[in-house]
Amino acid sequence: MAAPSTAAADKRRVILDAAMRVFARQGFHTCRVSDIADEAGVAYGLVYHYFSSKDEILDTLFLERWNVMLAAIAEADRTQRSPREKLRAIAGFIVDSYRYEPELMKVIVVEVTRAANTFGRTHLAKIREAYEQIGGIVARAQADGSFREEITPEFAALAFYGSIEQVLTRWIFDRDPVDDEELQGVKTMIVETICRGLERDAALSPPAAAASSD
Amino acid sequence: MAAPSTAAADKRRVILDAAMRVFARQGFHTCRVSDIADEAGVAYGLVYHYFSSKDEILDTLFLERWNVMLAAIAEADRTQRSPREKLRAIAGFIVDSYRYEPELMKVIVVEVTRAANTFGRTHLAKIREAYEQIGGIVARAQADGSFREEITPEFAALAFYGSIEQVLTRWIFDRDPVDDEELQGVKTMIVETICRGLERDAALSPPAAAASSD
Amino acid sequence: MAAPSTAAADKRRVILDAAMRVFARQGFHTCRVSDIADEAGVAYGLVYHYFSSKDEILDTLFLERWNVMLAAIAEADRTQRSPREKLRAIAGFIVDSYRYEPELMKVIVVEVTRAANTFGRTHLAKIREAYEQIGGIVARAQADGSFREEITPEFAALAFYGSIEQVLTRWIFDRDPVDDEELQGVKTMIVETICRGLERDAALSPPAAAASSD
Amino acid sequence: MAAPSTAAADKRRVILDAAMRVFARQGFHTCRVSDIADEAGVAYGLVYHYFSSKDEILDTLFLERWNVMLAAIAEADRTQRSPREKLRAIAGFIVDSYRYEPELMKVIVVEVTRAANTFGRTHLAKIREAYEQIGGIVARAQADGSFREEITPEFAALAFYGSIEQVLTRWIFDRDPVDDEELQGVKTMIVETICRGLERDAALSPPAAAASSD
DNA sequence: CATGAATGAGACTTCATTCAT
DNA sequence: TATGAATGAAGTCTCATTCAT
Numbered sequence: 001m002a003a004p005s006t007a008a009a010d011k012r013r014v015i016l017d018a019a020m021r022v023f024a025r026q027g028f029h030t031c032r033v034s035d036i037a038d039e040a041g042v043a044y045g046l047v048y049h050y051f052s053s054k055d056e057i058l059d060t061l062f063l064e065r066w067n068v069m070l071a072a073i074a075e076a077d078r079t080q081r082s083p084r085e086k087l088r089a090i091a092g093f094i095v096d097s098y099r100y101e102p103e104l105m106k107v108i109v110v111e112v113t114r115a116a117n118t119f120g121r122t123h124l125a126k127i128r129e130a131y132e133q134i135g136g137i138v139a140r141a142q143a144d145g146s147f148r149e150e151i152t153p154e155f156a157a158l159a160f161y162g163s164i165e166q167v168l169t170r171w172i173f174d175r176d177p178v179d180d181e182e183l184q185g186v187k188t189m190i191v192e193t194i195c196r197g198l199e200r201d202a203a204l205s206p207p208a209a210a211a212s213s214d
Numbered sequence: 215m216a217a218p219s220t221a222a223a224d225k226r227r228v229i230l231d232a233a234m235r236v237f238a239r240q241g242f243h244t245c246r247v248s249d250i251a252d253e254a255g256v257a258y259g260l261v262y263h264y265f266s267s268k269d270e271i272l273d274t275l276f277l278e279r280w281n282v283m284l285a286a287i288a289e290a291d292r293t294q295r296s297p298r299e300k301l302r303a304i305a306g307f308i309v310d311s312y313r314y315e316p317e318l319m320k321v322i323v324v325e326v327t328r329a330a331n332t333f334g335r336t337h338l339a340k341i342r343e344a345y346e347q348i349g350g351i352v353a354r355a356q357a358d359g360s361f362r363e364e365i366t367p368e369f370a371a372l373a374f375y376g377s378i379e380q381v382l383t384r385w386i387f388d389r390d391p392v393d394d395e396e397l398q399g400v401k402t403m404i405v406e407t408i409c410r411g412l413e414r415d416a417a418l419s420p421p422a423a424a425a426s427s428d
Numbered sequence: 429m430a431a432p433s434t435a436a437a438d439k440r441r442v443i444l445d446a447a448m449r450v451f452a453r454q455g456f457h458t459c460r461v462s463d464i465a466d467e468a469g470v471a472y473g474l475v476y477h478y479f480s481s482k483d484e485i486l487d488t489l490f491l492e493r494w495n496v497m498l499a500a501i502a503e504a505d506r507t508q509r510s511p512r513e514k515l516r517a518i519a520g521f522i523v524d525s526y527r528y529e530p531e532l533m534k535v536i537v538v539e540v541t542r543a544a545n546t547f548g549r550t551h552l553a554k555i556r557e558a559y560e561q562i563g564g565i566v567a568r569a570q571a572d573g574s575f576r577e578e579i580t581p582e583f584a585a586l587a588f589y590g591s592i593e594q595v596l597t598r599w600i601f602d603r604d605p606v607d608d609e610e611l612q613g614v615k616t617m618i619v620e621t622i623c624r625g626l627e628r629d630a631a632l633s634p635p636a637a638a639a640s641s642d
Numbered sequence: 643m644a645a646p647s648t649a650a651a652d653k654r655r656v657i658l659d660a661a662m663r664v665f666a667r668q669g670f671h672t673c674r675v676s677d678i679a680d681e682a683g684v685a686y687g688l689v690y691h692y693f694s695s696k697d698e699i700l701d702t703l704f705l706e707r708w709n710v711m712l713a714a715i716a717e718a719d720r721t722q723r724s725p726r727e728k729l730r731a732i733a734g735f736i737v738d739s740y741r742y743e744p745e746l747m748k749v750i751v752v753e754v755t756r757a758a759n760t761f762g763r764t765h766l767a768k769i770r771e772a773y774e775q776i777g778g779i780v781a782r783a784q785a786d787g788s789f790r791e792e793i794t795p796e797f798a799a800l801a802f803y804g805s806i807e808q809v810l811t812r813w814i815f816d817r818d819p820v821d822d823e824e825l826q827g828v829k830t831m832i833v834e835t836i837c838r839g840l841e842r843d844a845a846l847s848p849p850a851a852a853a854s855s856d
Numbered sequence: 857c858a859t860g861a862a863t864g865a866g867a868c869t870t871c872a873t874t875c876a877t
Numbered sequence: 878t879a880t881g882a883a884t885g886a887a888g889t890c891t892c893a894t895t896c897a898t
Contacts, residue, residue, distance in 0.1 A: 011878085027331040029243070032871060043880045045874085054872065110331050116324045116383055117241040124387060155381065155403045162380030163373035169330055170372060173338065189369045197411035225861080246888060257863045262890065439882080455759040457671070460867060471884045476869065478882095538758045544811055545669040545752055552815065583831045586812060587805035594804030595797065597758055601766065617797045625839035653857085674892060676860095685859045687895085696893065 012050045015040045019057045024103035028058055028111045028119075058119060062112045065104060066126055069093065073133045083141035084195045087160065090134065091190040094164050098171065099183055106172045109165060131157040138198065147198045160194050226264045229254045233271045238317035242272055242325045242333075272333060276326045279318060280340055283307065287347045297355035298409045301374065304348065305404040308378050312385065313397055320386045323379060345371040352412065361412045374408050440478045443468045444492075447485045452531035456486055456539045456547075486547060490540045493532060494554055497521065501561045511569035512623045515588065518562065519618040522592050526599065527611055534600045537593060559585040566626065576628045588622050654692045657682045661699045666745035670700055670753045670761075700761060704754045707746060708768055711735065715775045725783035726837045729802060732776065733832040736806050740813065741825055748814045751807060773799040780840065790842045802836050 018040035022031045033054050037044045051057050076089040098105040112119040113127055120127065135157040141147035147156075167186055171178050232254035236245045247268050251258045265271045290303035312319040326333040327341055334341065349371040355361035361370075381400055385392050446468035450459045461482050465472045479485045504517035526533040540547040541555055548555065563585040569575035575584075595614055599606050660682035664673045675696050679686045693699050718731040740747040754761040755769055762769065777799040783789035789798075809828055813820050 029331070033873085034871085044882090045880055046878075048873070049878070052873095114328045114330055116328055116387065117243070121387065151403050151407055152399075155400065156407070158380040158384060159373075159377035159404075159407050162376040162378075164376075165380070166372040166376030167369065173330065173335070185366075186369065189365050190373075193365055193370070193373050193411035194407065195411075197407035197409075247890085248888085259864060259890090259892080260862055262892095263861065263863095266890095268889070457759070461869085462867085473869095473871080473885060474883055476871095477884095480869095482868070542756045542758055544756055544815065545671070549815070579831050579835055580827075583809065583828065584835070586808040587801075587832075587835050590804040590806075590808030591801035592804075594800040594807070598800055601758065601763065613794075614797065617793050618801075621793055621798070621801050621836065621839035623839070625835035625837075675894085676892085686861090687859055688857075690894070691857070694894095 011042065011046070015042065015047055015050055016057065016061060020061055020104050020107055023058065023061070023107045023111055028054075028107075055119075058107070058111060059122070061104065062108055062119065062123060063126070065097075065108050066123070066130070069097070070129055070133065073130060077133060077137055083137055083146055084191055084199070086137050087134070087195055088187065088191045091160075091164055092187050094168070095183055095187050098168055099178075099180075102172075105168060109168050110172065113165060114169065131161060134160055141198070146200065148200045151198055156194075156198055159197075160190070163190055163194060225256065225260065229256065229261055229264055230271065230275060234275055234318050234321055237272065237275070237321045237325055242268075242321075269333075272321070272325060273336070275318065276322055276333065276337060277340070279311075279322050280337070280344070283311070284343055284347065287344060291347060291351055297351055297360055298405055298413070300351050301348070301409055302401065302405045305374075305378055306401050308382070309397055309401050312382055313392075313394075316386075319382060323382050324386060327379060328383065345375060348374055355412070360414065362414045365412055370408075370412055373411075374404070377404055377408060439470065439474065443470065443475055443478055444485065444489060448489055448532050448535055451486065451489070451535045451539055456482075456535075483547075486535070486539060487550070489532065490536055490547065490551060491554070493525075493536050494551070494558070497525070498557055498561065501558060505561060505565055511565055511574055512619055512627070514565050515562070515623055516615065516619045519588075519592055520615050522596070523611055523615050526596055527606075527608075530600075533596060537596050538600060541593065542597065559589060562588055569626070574628065575626045579626055584622075584626055587625075588618070591618055591622060653684065653688070657684065657689055657692055658699065658703060662703055662746050662749055665700065665703070665749045665753055670696075670749075697761075700749070700753060701764070703746065704750055704761065704765060705768070707739075707750050708765070708772070711739070712771055712775065715772060719775060719779055725779055725788055726833055726841070728779050729776070729837055730829065730833045733802075733806055734829050736810070737825055737829050740810055741820075741822075744814075747810060751810050752814060755807065756811065773803060776802055783840070788842065789840045793840055798836075798840055801839075802832070805832055805836060 015036065019036045022035050022039050025031075026035065033047055034044055036054075036057070037047050040047075047057075051060070072093045073090050076086045076093070079086065079089075081089070112123060114120065131154070135153035138147055138151075138153040138156040142149050142153070167190075229250065233250045236249050236253050239245075240249065247261055248258055250268075250271070251261050254261075261271075265274070286307045287304050290300045290307070293300065293303075295303070326337060328334065345368070349367035352361055352365075352367040352370040356363050356367070381404075443464065447464045450463050450467050453459075454463065461475055462472055464482075464485070465475050468475075475485075479488070500521045501518050504514045504521070507514065507517075509517070540551060542548065559582070563581035566575055566579075566581040566584040570577050570581070595618075657678065661678045664677050664681050667673075668677065675689055676686055678696075678699070679689050682689075689699075693702070714735045715732050718728045718735070721728065721731075723731070754765060756762065773796070777795035780789055780793075780795040780798040784791050784795065809832075
């Protein structure tokens, strides 16, 4: 009796993956539910057997991924590493997500986090959880003296995430595929720019050395 | 004989301003053309007398504003000021734009620059002109030795603009109106974070002094 | 398993038949798609489930009928009958089409073949196929000596079809229904006028006798 | 004081001629009133100073021309010529009308006489006046014994006019301009086909001779 | 006479969702 | 589970006509 439920779970997954590709290719608003069904190779109505609406499909794709990212941020924060190293781990995770799942990340960024008026609004609280975790890392870095206090943690989080999102958006709409070297370079530039902007004067040299250990 | 043309221009302006308010309030996709006509106090068809489509109204609002911003960036670049001061002038211009015309800026950011799949794509080239101008400032700062060369000008522009856009987005969707103090604080934090991230070690102290004169 | 597809085909037919009645009653441009849906007793959107546009419905009605007519012409031509008999068979087929399906023929004639600027243009090539087949009959009659050569086959076809179309148009817009006697009379008059005009002098008497056998 | 009224009359004429060209080029339903104004080089509203509606412009173009044609038919009928010569004169007049004013005739035929559902209906009575005059010629030819009585005058009129209209329609939608030889040939073919179809057996030879005198 | 801004009703088409089988 | 036919609300755009100047 487990087989059918597994099969069912598979179909659901098939639809989700198809939706991801269709959303990435055509955009959420431009595609029709039938496009998703066609891509998944299932009948029209079956989509509504697994999801209550077209919105719910995107909600699901977003939440699955975003929760993974929140976990990754929490994990990075849980380590004993320096703030700069934590932030580098986070930036690295997001950039690698794009590397390995560019279609999914395109959907997440284009259709949710940047879609301020629609899904970005729906998931506002969830999205801000990421900012808050990042802000927390900054706040604690300020408390322990490694980051200076002129910059509020809230702003720091916005600048950090905003820089990354902007880079992803650029990649998403560029013709050329991004090569690995550029991906690694961006990870470094993010911390080299934002973290250095956040760190105390005295801290400027050592972290540069620390970064090389990554 | 000037009156009619003035009157005509006025009606066009009335419609544009009404559209700005309606787009800001309801969102471009959620509002109907009749909402714009109602807000403007004109007949439905008059909207189509001045604009060929609903899209063209938003295009017009965006281009009007974006061209002003490009001019402001070019103007900031034309001065003899330091790179940091130039970037501060640009950040200041954008932040002040939001201060004085929050509805317009909400429309620009939410419906165009962040709407990657729709108008953001249409105006991709125009939007990138801003990045390129900012990147040019950075590149020249690297050439004259004030900015270090580890960070590419392209990335620097994305990080700079991305940070600002993220802050605006936060303000746009926050309940509370932003007070002047916060606005000024953000201007400072932007340069304090991004510019410091971009500047050479030796340059870290002097700019801090320069910034205090703003 | 045949039932659903039959049911589906039926609904499509129901819509086509309803459209035929509505087009005949109100005219293609004057009726709304909702009039068709109402007449068919189906929901608005179902019309668009089966047809991609209002135009396509008329295209379908026309092509269905016109292909039947082209087949009838080809069939008439395939027999061993005299040219006059072939043309009488064709005229008879068209006149009988009006007798048995006056609404459909009204739509075909009024909305397509006579609508030179709209559907008549779209289906120009298809319409001309009929002229060409008729012209072919005339050309072969000239070759075998039964028709004289002063009249080009092209003109003969236009005159033949033009005469019939004009008669149909007259009937279509007359108040009174056409009785069978008039229908039969017209069939005879068409061949008696046009064919006699086309035939050689020597041929004038025999065909008159032949016609009486119809 | 005559000058302004002359000027006024001129403007009215300018608009009518412009409308003729625009209707011929774009079709009545496809063009906008502003297209006519543009073509005439006058302001939008002026069209409504001279005509109460777009329809009235076409009505005017049609009636002007159709009345000329009715007069020509009456004139042809008034002579002492044979029925065949009268019909040849009428066919010749219509064909020459197309020769000298193809745009106007295109509008008359395509937008009025063939537009059964719209203007053809409005002007039904006027159009039928032509048929009736032609029918009258045929009826009198039957009374004097030159035309046989198997064909009703009503049908004869429809066949005669229908043949001509079909030829004009063909020319109108053919790419190639019609040369004079073809025009003359068609005049002959019309009477050679239709009149011969209408004439008594005994009359077949003499008219052929008569026709050569044209 | 002349202008062209202003009016507003009207219709096609799309597509998410439901439901009978 | 699975299918896809059926539903119907919603919104953009067109354009003939009017009218103030």
